[in-house]
Amino acid sequence: MRGKATVVITLILACVVSLAAQVEHRDLKSGKKRIRLVVLAPIQVNLTKMSMKGAESMMDEARNMELPLTLEIEAAMQGLGYTLDVETLSHEALAKDSDQRYAVDDLQKKFDAELQLMHRKSKGVRKGRFSLGDEVAKLPLNDQVDALLFVRAHGQVLTENKKAFGTFVAGSRSDFAVMDFGLVDARTGDVLYFARSKMVASLVQDSEEVAAGIAGAFADLPKISPSTFGASSLPVRQDPPASTADASPTTAMESGKPAESMAPVSSSADVPESGLQARRLRLSHVVLKSMLIRQVAPKYPGIASSNFVHGDVVMRVVIDRNGEVAEVVVVSGPVQLIPAATSAVKQWRYRPFTAKGQIFEVETQIVITFKIGR
Numbered sequence: 001m002r003g004k005a006t007v008v009i010t011l012i013l014a015c016v017v018s019l020a021a022q023v024e025h026r027d028l029k030s031g032k033k034r035i036r037l038v039v040l041a042p043i044q045v046n047l048t049k050m051s052m053k054g055a056e057s058m059m060d061e062a063r064n065m066e067l068p069l070t071l072e073i074e075a076a077m078q079g080l081g082y083t084l085d086v087e088t089l090s091h092e093a094l095a096k097d098s099d100q101r102y103a104v105d106d107l108q109k110k111f112d113a114e115l116q117l118m119h120r121k122s123k124g125v126r127k128g129r130f131s132l133g134d135e136v137a138k139l140p141l142n143d144q145v146d147a148l149l150f151v152r153a154h155g156q157v158l159t160e161n162k163k164a165f166g167t168f169v170a171g172s173r174s175d176f177a178v179m180d181f182g183l184v185d186a187r188t189g190d191v192l193y194f195a196r197s198k199m200v201a202s203l204v205q206d207s208e209e210v211a212a213g214i215a216g217a218f219a220d221l222p223k224i225s226p227s228t229f230g231a232s233s234l235p236v237r238q239d240p241p242a243s244t245a246d247a248s249p250t251t252a253m254e255s256g257k258p259a260e261s262m263a264p265v266s267s268s269a270d271v272p273e274s275g276l277q278a279r280r281l282r283l284s285h286v287v288l289k290s291m292l293i294r295q296v297a298p299k300y301p302g303i304a305s306s307n308f309v310h311g312d313v314v315m316r317v318v319i320d321r322n323g324e325v326a327e328v329v330v331v332s333g334p335v336q337l338i339p340a341a342t343s344a345v346k347q348w349r350y351r352p353f354t355a356k357g358q359i360f361e362v363e364t365q366i367v368i369t370f371k372i373g374r
Contacts, residue, residue, distance in 0.1 A: 211284035
């Protein structure tokens with residue numbers, strides 16, 4: 001019997017992610033209405049730190065979360081075949097056009113009002129009972145834009161003392177997050193899709209869990225392919241983000257280009273000005289896998305294989321601004337397998353992650369699965 005090690009990009013167990021709502025408009029479900037190009041409205045994030053002294057708003061942390069959430073959403077939608085435009089209504093674009101900024105602000109308020117109703121009667125989305133009105137059509141969007149995506153993220157972060165108090169006395173004992181997603185028809189303003197994802201996780205710390213919650217929220221969206229639309233109708237992206245590149249790590253290395261010659265990949269997502277100070281991003285490996293340009297396969301330790309030792313080695317990894325693995329912290333795994341897993345991952349190389357001219361360190365989670373083969 002021989003053992004082999006495989007790299008696994010994990011999302012998260014279903015027990016920590018629950019979908020409170022996931023409803024499609026009947027026209028979207030039947031195929032009468034089709035969408036391909038979606039414009040992202042500015043994400044609104046609200047974070048609260050809960051301590052023994054009470055609640056405290058985390059405004060800076062909330063602003064800094066806009067970029068990683070944008071990248072996770074972009075990766076999830078790209079996986080379903082959709083193109084997400086994160087530039088047209090970005091903070092930077094709206095700062096240059098006050099009229100458009102006011103128009104988007106008004107739509108954000110209308111979405112919030114409809115959101116309260118959708119929380120109570122989400123099934124009304126199916127019958128087309130929720131709409132932002134035809135003012136959506138007044139936005140100066142490309143004719144190929146099919147829908148707008150509105151996102152609300154709320155998170156509660158507990159201090160260690162607060163968690164202990166909740167465990168042994170009363171109250172909350174875990175961080176949690178709630179995300180709401182609404183796809184709105186770019187012409188009629190009708191809500192075409194609504195999803196609400198609840199996670200026993202931290203928006204700030206738990207990138208894999210957040211990625212799982214986002215992927216789950218879009219799970220009922222129809223998966224599309226280029227053949228669904230005529231080739232001439234597909235929007236062309238001039239600078240695709242690193243999180244949605246088509247090349248797998250193997251393809252990138254077999255292209256004939258040495259890793260050192262490959263240029264850094266720029267994300268299409270704008271970084272909020274306040275976010276430029278946060279030089280380290282926490283992202284799921286779903287976003288980063290297309291940036292992997294050198295992947296060394298772990299070697300199954302002979303003694304471990306002979307003794308039928310198998311399982312997952314879970315690691316938190318920091319990738320520096322040069323794309324090199326700068327830090328590996330083992331979260332869990334069989335002791336006999338940890339050296340092989342960490343040794344391999346330390347040799348991995350990535351394209352440096354850049355956004356708006358800034359280079360970021362990235363923290364992610366990698367899981368190496370060791371299996372006993374036959």
